[in-house]
Amino acid sequence: MNTTSLSMIRRSAASIDAFDEQEVARVSLQAFFSLAEHWQLRREEAQVLLGSPSESTYYRWKQGRVANIPRDTVERISVMVGIYKALHILFPVTERADGYLRRENSDFDGQSALAVMLRGNVEHLYEVRRYLDAWRG
Numbered sequence: 001m002n003t004t005s006l007s008m009i010r011r012s013a014a015s016i017d018a019f020d021e022q023e024v025a026r027v028s029l030q031a032f033f034s035l036a037e038h039w040q041l042r043r044e045e046a047q048v049l050l051g052s053p054s055e056s057t058y059y060r061w062k063q064g065r066v067a068n069i070p071r072d073t074v075e076r077i078s079v080m081v082g083i084y085k086a087l088h089i090l091f092p093v094t095e096r097a098d099g100y101l102r103r104e105n106s107d108f109d110g111q112s113a114l115a116v117m118l119r120g121n122v123e124h125l126y127e128v129r130r131y132l133d134a135w136r137g
Helices: 003-017 021-038 043-050 055-062 071-090 094-102 113-117 122-136
Strands: none
Touching (some): 021 043, 021 055, 021 071, 043 071, 071 122, 113 122
16 A cells, blocks of 8 residues: 555544544434434334433434444444445335335245344344345445
8 A cells, every 4th residue: 555545544443533423313313203204203113223221212213312322323223324325225215215224034934024124233234235235236
């Protein structure tokens, strides 16, 4: 790796560190709750997808009262935004894109993509994301 590449990596790392964590948390949660509405998630489902915060924490986040959120939660939301984007590319009709998550799917052993995601581990979110990304080509 040459000196120019290392310099670019260092600048990128510095710019990432410059993000205000509270702002990242606020914007991430706004995106999630918008997804939750599109996907018609029940509170329990939303909590699992966020990494199972307590009920009081969940409602604080939903009200926009955010100081910080765990990095795992930011990662989860990022993966779900990718899932949302992939679905809307694959299904240009909003109702079909948003409804896909609840439909049974033979590629997930007859379960819905949401059922896979609700297994609780962040890897299950990635499983759905990778599947959709591969399907998109």
